[in-house]
Amino acid sequence: MPSPSLNNVSFSINGTELLKDLNLSLEKGSFNVVLGPNGSGKSLFLRLCHGLLQPDNGQLNWNGSQTLPPQTMVFQKPVMLRRSAKENIMYALRNCPKGERAERAQQALKWAGLERLSGRMATVLSGGQQQRLAIARAWALKPEILFLDEPTASLDPGACDYVEEHVKAMHESGIQVLMSTHNLAQARRLAQQIIYIQDGRIMAHQPVEEFFTQPACDEAYEFIRREFVIEPVTKIKSV
Amino acid sequence: MTDSQSFLSAFLLIFQWGGDLWEIIGLSLRVSLSSVVISTLLGLPLGALLAVRRFRGHHAITILVNTMMSLPPVVVGLFVYILLSRAGPLGVFGLLFTPAAMVIAQTVLITPIVVALSRQHFQQEWERVGEQLRSFNIGTMEALPTLFWETRAALTTVVLAGFGRAIAEIGAVMIVGGNIDHLTRVMTTAIALETSKGNLELAMALGIVLLALALLVNVAVHLVSHWSSVRSGGK
Numbered sequence: 001m002p003s004p005s006l007n008n009v010s011f012s013i014n015g016t017e018l019l020k021d022l023n024l025s026l027e028k029g030s031f032n033v034v035l036g037p038n039g040s041g042k043s044l045f046l047r048l049c050h051g052l053l054q055p056d057n058g059q060l061n062w063n064g065s066q067t068l069p070p071q072t073m074v075f076q077k078p079v080m081l082r083r084s085a086k087e088n089i090m091y092a093l094r095n096c097p098k099g100e101r102a103e104r105a106q107q108a109l110k111w112a113g114l115e116r117l118s119g120r121m122a123t124v125l126s127g128g129q130q131q132r133l134a135i136a137r138a139w140a141l142k143p144e145i146l147f148l149d150e151p152t153a154s155l156d157p158g159a160c161d162y163v164e165e166h167v168k169a170m171h172e173s174g175i176q177v178l179m180s181t182h183n184l185a186q187a188r189r190l191a192q193q194i195i196y197i198q199d200g201r202i203m204a205h206q207p208v209e210e211f212f213t214q215p216a217c218d219e220a221y222e223f224i225r226r227e228f229v230i231e232p233v234t235k236i237k238s239v
Numbered sequence: 240m241t242d243s244q245s246f247l248s249a250f251l252l253i254f255q256w257g258g259d260l261w262e263i264i265g266l267s268l269r270v271s272l273s274s275v276v277i278s279t280l281l282g283l284p285l286g287a288l289l290a291v292r293r294f295r296g297h298h299a300i301t302i303l304v305n306t307m308m309s310l311p312p313v314v315v316g317l318f319v320y321i322l323l324s325r326a327g328p329l330g331v332f333g334l335l336f337t338p339a340a341m342v343i344a345q346t347v348l349i350t351p352i353v354v355a356l357s358r359q360h361f362q363q364e365w366e367r368v369g370e371q372l373r374s375f376n377i378g379t380m381e382a383l384p385t386l387f388w389e390t391r392a393a394l395t396t397v398v399l400a401g402f403g404r405a406i407a408e409i410g411a412v413m414i415v416g417g418n419i420d421h422l423t424r425v426m427t428t429a430i431a432l433e434t435s436k437g438n439l440e441l442a443m444a445l446g447i448v449l450l451a452l453a454l455l456v457n458v459a460v461h462l463v464s465h466w467s468s469v470r471s472g473g474k
Contacts, residue, residue, distance in 0.1 A: 052373055072374055079371035082389055091385075092375050141375075 003028040003176060004049050004145070009058035011048055019044055019200045022058070026178070026193075031171045033191035033208075034180040037223065041200040042180040043149050046073070049178060050147045072138045073147040076154070078130040080122035085114060088122045089137045104140050112136035112166065128159030135166050146170060148179035152186065164190060184227045188212060196220040249443035264448060267425040270338050270412070271405035274345035279398050281346075282353030287386060289354070290361030291369070291379050301358070307351035312344075316414030319344040323415065336417040341425070344411035349401040356400065360393040361386055392467030396460045403456045407449065 005025040011018055019041050026032055034042045047053045049060065051068050062069055072092075081088055089105035096104065109115050112132050117125060122133060131151060138146055148167065152160040160183075168190060171177045181187055187194060187208070194211040196204035196219070204216035215221045253260065289301055321327050323335040323343070334340045364386055372382045387394070409427035416423035418432055426449050433442035 047370075050374065052370055068376075073370075075371065079368050081368065081385070095376070 003030075003063060004178075005061050005063075006049075007059045007061070009048065009055045009060060011044060011053060012056050017200065019048065019055075022048075022202055024195065024202055024205060026176070029174060029176050031177045031190060031192045032179070032195055033187040033193070034178065034195045034197060035182075035184070035187055035220075035223065036180075036197035038182075040197045042197055044200075045195075045197060046147050046149050046178060046180055069144045070142065071145040071147065072141045072143045073149065074131070074134045074138050074151050076150040078127070078134040080125070080130055080133065082121070082123055084119050085109065085122045085125065085133050086118045088133060089140050092137050092141055108136040108140035111139055128155050128162070131155060131159065131163060132166075135163060135170075139166070139170060143175060145176045145178065148177065150180050150182065152181065152183065160186070184212075184224060196223070198223075245440055245443060249440045249447060252440055252444040253447060260444070260448075262421065263424055263426055263429050263445070266338060266423075267406060267427075270341045270345065270425060271402060271408075273342045274349055274405050275398060275402045277342070277346045278349040278353045278401055282350045282401075283357050283387070283394065283397075286354045286357030287361045287383055289358045291365050291383070291386070304351050304354045304358070308355050310348060310351065312348060312408055312410030313414065315347050316344055316411035319347060319411065319415050335415060336419060336423060338416070338423060340415040341412040341423060344415045345405045345408060348408060348411060349405050352404060353397055353401050356397045357390075357394055360390045360397065364390045364393075392463055395463045399456050399460045399463070403453060406452055406456070 003026050006022045009022040010020050022045070034045060036042050044053065048055060050071060050073050051060075052073070081091055083091070086102070086105050086109060089108050090101045093101045093104055106115075106118070109118050112135060114129070114132055114136060117129060117133075122130065125133065135151070146167070151167070152163050155163065164186065167177060167179070171190075177190075179190070191208045194204065194206055194208050195202060196206075196211070196215070196217070198219045204211060204220045206216055211220065212224060215224060285304075289297065289304070319340065320335065322329050323332070323340050324330055325335075334343070368386075368389060369382070372385065373379075377385070407427065409431060412423075412425060413428050413431065416425070416428065418424050418428040424432075426445050430442045430445045430449070433439075433445070
């Protein structure tokens, strides 16, 4: 299974360098979570790795090859075409033999527990249902690498659990996962490795427990410290 | 005759008037529909291209198209007249004062509207779905049919808006058509002529038909928008 490696990769928009000198090699089949403050470049990093953006400098390799392996991306706001849930999956499978599409789409809906919504217009589904459908669509594509850009950012806890459970299942089936999130607890639950990005630079790339106990840089320490500081309860208001 | 009596007799005239009225309405529809079809065939692909591709001169073309949306019809009429007149570059075809000349003038007027409005819809849709389609490994040109399909409701309103502009147009068709009876007389030019002759009932009768057509177009636009909104859950 190919795995991405970045060598001195940088990316700019209108002369502003937004990702700088990225050097990284990801372990095959690993589950990497990208953390970092807002505007640090997490989404750009994922898009660059996925091939939606082209680097200005440096190289992105897949085990020495520049050919992208089968991969797909799930976005923070699920993107649905104006057609039924099943047709949305079938559309993504347009490179498969025609006869297989309907069956694979049905299997994906079953896997995601969305069979009853098969014929419903995808754009009228709730945000949570749309994200579940996006995950099902990604599963149907049988990718070797799955990119997720803050997939649970606007979901309720139940929908979050669902997404986590299914992403975990996909990883356990052998799919390499690269996901960004702001949810540190979620990162801790899911990740094997943490990539910490700030100001467009990779500041840390560590195993998850090591990152949360001994972060490799002060910036990462400051970032996780805020989340884990709990104000001591000094007084409970009597009712 | 009071205003209400004039209005009533105009209504009666619509039903009493024989072949001439239907000939004028028929020609108006033929000219407008022909120009809308041509504008749609030219304008929608250009609108899509401007929405999904960035190339040298892209901004200049976009500004030009947007500016051309507000082209004065008489200026377009004059421009087409010069092109089609005997001394003009297209004079050999002998198209001046024919319905074909009117179709050309209306096409020049409507195409920028179709391009500019469709570009906006294509661009909004491309911003919504573009990344996801590229994530499915679908190239930009390969994605165009999907983009057309996803924006179909909005595009229908664009085409209907173009038709509305064409059917109500007078300045350009008057100049290049010449308002010749039984040849190039359409509803708008006939209204202008009958009003100048003081034949207000006839002018009003044609005006009522024109308004009815405009109303039909607007109802169609509204229904298409409403249907689209319901289908896509208002998104």
